[in-house]
Amino acid sequence: MRTLTILTLLFSLWIPATFAESTPYGPEVEEAYRYYLAGTEGDKKATGNAVSMLETLRDEHPEDPLILTLLGGSQTLQGRDAWMPWNKMSLTEDGLAAMGKAQRLLRPEHDEWRFDSLPVSLQVKSLAGITFTQVPDFFGRFEQGYALLLESSQSPLLDEVAPEVHSYIHYYAALAAKQAEEKDRQIQLLQRLAALPVDDDFTTAARDALAEAGE
Template sequence: MTTSVLKVLFFTSITLTAIPVNANPTPNIISEYNEAVVGDGAKVESAYQFLVQLIEQQGAKPLSLVYLGSTQTLQGREAFLPWKKMKYTEQGLATIDKGLSMLDTLPLDVDQQQRIQGLPEGYLSQAMAAVTYTSLPTMFNHFDRGYDLYLTLLSEPTFIQQPFGATAWVYRDAIQAALQAGDMSQAQQWLAVMQQFDSHHSETQTAMALIAKQS
């Protein structure tokens, strides 16, 4: 093999290894995030570090940015000083916005997207943004945007066709948001969809209890 060919192969190898592979969050990272959501403050920082490292090493994708932004809002939740709560939460919202703005970089055909937690990555990105927006204190003025995301996502024919085992939690959180918005009619419509899929599913039962409590 000639020296010139070796040089070409060498520099090609460097170029290829330098190209980010744009990875989505791993199951371990998502598990860390989920533990942080339910109140494990120590997991908030570790989830944040894992996501930052993932993006730095492998490039940003819509889902990785949405998870990072949501984790930053959790940092706001955990912060003691009011100005830090504002700072972290606003950073998180900006990061989520960036992730959503990248949705058009994904394949239009959801079947060609990577499935994470049983959902195409684009749908999971929107669902995670919606649940984050609607769970924030009203002072951040993102509830309506989150609710609109639910309305759009849950009316997508291809979303409705996804396995109910993967979408059930999205319907349940959407119903909770609808009740918070005072939109009982929409909450009941989504519950009817859940009941058609599986009336005995634990998320369906939870959604029924939420509606019954408001009735």
Template sequence: MSRRHLFLFLAAIKLGVLGAMTAPAASALSTDGMPASPRVVATAATPATDFDQAAATFGRARDGDHAAIAPALAQFTALLQAQPDDPLLRVYAGAATAMQARTTWMPWKKMGHAEDGLAMIDQALARLTPAHATELRRGVPVALETRLTAAGTFLALPAMFHRGERGRRLLEQVQHDPALAATPAAFREAVQRLAAKEAA
């Protein structure tokens, strides 16, 4: 990374807003092949309950509680280990991995967390299939939430990562998807908030 890029990166430590994505289902963090994260022991709870608990932890991390980042990542890592092909779990894992940039002042570590997280998000998007357009997680199609989560992360990144245009395309794709109208109000509000933030 050049000195200029390093300067831009340090000047744009808006990575604190990384992961500010879907309010209703801020969920999944996993790391299949990513840097080691804290291990958690699987509980006897149902997958939906585990998902909800991880989403709640992720929501706290997204809203600025740095102490919640590692637990959220650990919880979603455990979920992804059980379902490695789930793009929604993978996209949240990527978002949480990138969010770790908040927890260090060392530029190379910030960059590493961001790049590792982006790689996972790219993998999640590549794993979407037509079936994910109808598969629901808490009333939201997996494809929609995966794309919105990716969009929110991309749009929060400094320009040096060159993800803004893709983030805008993903957001527009969600906005124009006919399935959006049938999603829970909280998800639709999350889409509107991200769109309003991008338009400001």
């Protein structure tokens, strides 16, 4: 069962948190990811630990898009928790830039590698997509994030994983469609999510939204 985590940067973000049984990543990455998840719940010390570990891992594996994505996500958490407005801006921008760079490092093998039960390519795209669409408009990342979420939601790679693993992707794609005022696409995404053979927070939210819209 996937779990729901609230990330409050300048926005709310839900992140699933289970590991695939087989992963090319070692325990250091898994530990850093757990620190990152604790950071999303407001643990500033955990966020600092995540950044420290992920910076070391980034230096050792500079071309790894997952490590860079997790580092970027952790840096945005530091931006969330910073006191000074200029620190909030600079740390958040650094994190978004790292996530953007990670997209350019994706290679075909990342469709095959697994982390947190998903292909690494979809982890990288969906986490960045959620973050980009949820930060304020002045960061200028919405369109890129929306495209990443739509691409992830429509990926044939999802056929290879259990529905509870990818339900969150459709939810955030639908949320971005709502932000973009594309109601027809939003309804289509909600219907796809609601039709998944799983009951979790995301499918429940989709069914409630469709009922409210009279669909």
